[in-house]
Amino acid sequence: MxxxxxxxxxxxxxxxxxxxxxxxxxxxxxxxxxxxxxxxxxxxxxxxxxxxxxxxxxxxxxxxxxxxxxxxxxxxxxxxxxxxxxxxxxxxxxxxxxxxxxxxxxxxxxxxxxxxxxxxxxxxxxxxxxxxxxxxxxRLKQEFPSFTEDSDDDLSGWKLLDPENQDMYLPLISLAREVGLPSMLPFGYCSVISLYDGPAMEKVLDPSDLSVHPTDRLACLLGYAKLLKLQSTTILEWLNLDDGSPDLPATDCETPDACCAAVRKIASNPDPGEICVLKDWNADWNNKMCSCCEERAKSVYAGGREDCWAQLPDVFGLPDWDELQSLDFE
The missing domain is CATH 3.30.710.10 (Potassium Channel Kv1.1; Chain A)
Structure with a gap:
């Protein structure tokens, strides 16, 4: 045995x-x-x-x-x-x-x-x-899911584990690698880079920290840049008015100038390094546009999360979701 x-x-x-x-x-x-x-x-x-x-x-x-x-x-x-x-x-x-x-x-x-x-x-x-x-x-697969039936759910936060600190993701990624659960890795990597200003990301950025596996360090660093670029054309595409976004203003919007001004103001405020894949629609964006434009923006945001989720393994240089799940030891 x-x-x-x-x-x-x-x-x-x-x-x-x-x-x-x-x-x-x-x-x-x-x-x-x-x-x-x-x-x-x-x-x-x-x-x-x-x-x-x-x-x-x-x-x-x-x-x-x-x-x-x-x-x-x-x-x-x-x-x-x-x-x-x-x-x-x-x-x-x-x-x-x-x-x-x-x-x-x-x-x-x-x-x-x-x-x-x-x-x-x-x-x-x-x-x-x-x-x-x-x-x-x-427990591990519920914390680090390989799929979601409803991409509008907020996937951040812990469900069955006690969140001792922000540095928990890296030990869990190491555990997933050790016990042969590769389908956990995309979500784990995404969780780490979502904490780009937290202890977990600080460990990733520190090459002298030998507790981080070199493969995990490379996946997080390369994936961070790729995911920022991907979400700008998917999740946050509705913010790209100056690039000729086809999404806003909505076709039935009665106040296009006001809504476009609101979108540009929102676009000027988000942290440019924020990872949104695991996060639901930001409640701070509510009531900034007319109801038609807001619903359209929410729809683009939700659809963009689904697109990013589907491409998440590729972002980190991994096989697709189906193959990762077939490789799981358990």
Missing amino acids: EDAPQTKRRRTDTDIDPETKPEAEMPPTRSTEYWFDDGNIILQVESTQFRIFRGILSLHSSVFRDMFTIPLPKDEPTVDGCPVVVLSGDTAEDWVLFLGVMFPKYHAGERATVLLLQALFRLSRKYDFALFRKECVR
Whole structure:
């Protein structure tokens, strides 16, 4: 199985002075949160031990289910009568987060954090916790959709994740790349460049920041310029009166001079670097034109978002939406 875990039975070592042991060999400590007195298996991760239940692990994980079919040697050391499985390559922090989902302490509607999703993905893939992995994919794809039925919806903001900061998009993009979900990338890149004056974009612009994958940095930088140009001829085309825009004023407009003046005033105010693909119609533009021209402008804006959305993968040098979805691992 992919990412098969390296496990070994705990060995007792009384010949080494605990004061001189390296961190990995320090005496284990019991988890304060996940040590159940009626548990029948102990997982040791780094120097932390978790006493939980074989049946629950077997129910959710084919890896643990297969592991527990192997009889234990009669002289196998135990702790409080429970066998100990040492899980190599994992972190205690990831397991604390993971067990918090397996033995929930929060309401189902509580938003997840990036750290929690990263832990769930790492451990659910390594140990084949299929249901947990499926839930992670669902959450990620709802945050980073590959399509939308209604382009008038405001696609900015978080739905199922807890927005700790503006820098969340880059770790999620890295996670999408790590777990094989390329259909998340266009929306992720677009979200980053929408924060062109925020921490996420600052990291993209800083070539010395090694936490940003070079492919992601290049995609964001090149895509930013391409998307600005694309939206000027799609989403914001109604603002291009001086370029002979066919959209405004509307054919049934009774105040064309006033409406054109209003459009030129709007065109002089928007931030020239603003990315609009993920944003609904700006309410500040309401009541600036006659109702006919406003409806026409809204229609162009909505249609332009659909056009940009369809071309978003190409903007970032990726295959089209259908191919990206077919490449998703899940």
